[in-house]
Amino acid sequence: MDTEEFLLPRSRTANERLHAMIPGGAHTYAKGDDQYPEDLAPVISHGHGAHVWDIDGNRYVEYGSGLRSVSLGHAHPRVIEAVRRELDRGSNFVRPSIVEVEAAERFLATVPTAEMVKFAKNGSDATTAAVRLARAATGRPRVAICADHPFFSVDDWFIGTTPMSAGIPAATTELTVTFPYGDLAATEELLARYEDEVACLILEPATHAEPPPGYLQGLRELADRHGCVLVFDEMITGFRWSEAGAQGLYGVVPDLSTFGKALGNGFAVSALAGRRELMELGGLRHSGERVFLLSTTHGAETHSLAAAMAVQTTYIEEGITARLHALGERLAAGVREAAASMGVGDHIVVRGRASNLVFATLDEKGQPSQPYRTLFLRRLLAGGVLAPSFVVSSALSDADIDRTVHVVAQACAVYRKALDAADPTPWMAGRPVKPVFRPLA
Known part of the structure; x- marks a missing residue:
């Protein structure tokens, strides 16, 4: 994807349709398009494993899947098969x-x-x-x-x-x-x-x-x-x-x-x-x-209970918690190294347990900044990384992590330019992302 020409025309139209019928344009405030750079809130077509595709045809490595709910990756075969066995039995x-x-x-x-x-x-x-x-x-x-x-x-x-x-x-x-x-x-x-x-x-x-x-x-x-x-x-x-x-x-x-x-x-x-x-x-x-x-x-409802049983079995038999930690540790180390190499190690900060990573975007004074978060998210999206957080799923591969770190490094280079200018506005291309909890829309 070309960073400067990255556009989501179909998603933009779909977001307008969403807002016309659904208050907030989503059924969870944390999924709202106000959480993303202006006109860059992808509407998802489908997902498989650690990847999702938007209706504009772009593929992303996805983090924070389903607000941390899809920890095994989308359409996990053991879960889907457990649900499928119940489909003809009533719900x-x-x-x-x-x-x-x-x-x-x-x-x-x-x-x-x-x-x-x-x-x-x-x-x-x-x-x-x-x-x-x-x-x-x-x-x-x-x-x-x-x-x-x-x-x-x-x-x-x-x-x-x-x-x-x-x-x-x-x-x-x-x-x-x-x-x-x-x-x-x-x-x-x-x-x-x-x-x-x-x-x-x-x-x-x-x-x-x-x-x-x-x-x-x-x-x-x-x-x-x-x-x-x-x-x-x-x-x-x-x-x-x-x-x-x-x-x-x-x-x-x-x-x-x-x-x-x-x-x-x-x-x-x-x-x-x-x-x-x-x-x-x-x-x-x-x-x-x-x-x-x-x-x-x-x-x-039986399908969801069947899914829950399959999830628990998969976690225990396949050591999923340990895998989440290993993937998170690889990602955190890579992002920290990329940020440090671009001179923004004190401004893009990865925090949390390895299986539940988030990141902070800090301005030139070291304060949390929604404008700098906007710049960072914009560059990640253009590079094919959908990451409101860095929470991993077990479906991620080492190649996915390496790709993410590469895109983060590119974003960090732009972040450094914004810090030097003490103004991220030229790289935001629109209004800043907003916190979920705020008194006014």
């Missing part, structure tokens, strides 16, 4: 399918720190169910969320804390409080300030940095001491950290945990899992007040 019945039993047994064998599981279709339903269950179990109203983690749910208890809080009553938002990641003293102070009011602590157990030594265990002890429920959001860490998530890797058992994304390799499935004593409050085998935990028409 949804008036009573539970035997597939629900098999999927639950497989999940609890994979995540042995949990005692019961309930499946749903998206992560928000699972995290909100965890919050509801914690409130019911403790009789307390407040939810404490980790302030350093970007997303937990589309529901009011979380979205009310973001800059996109329109339509959410203040009374709801006031019941959500925040604590900083890695700071046990601040969390203990919060729990003391709202003594006997906090139902749960909810956080991603790890993100772009490893948890400080003893931190997760310290949270476990704080939750026990203050009588609140500890919830791990394992939407991202599930499978990418280990098959049993971060809780399996770090050896700290939460009361409840939520899984999604990689669980279905693109098929819609999520899970709420946890201690039997808590989970059974949403069941029928107790004498207490009933909790409306999760009740979704499509939560146990």
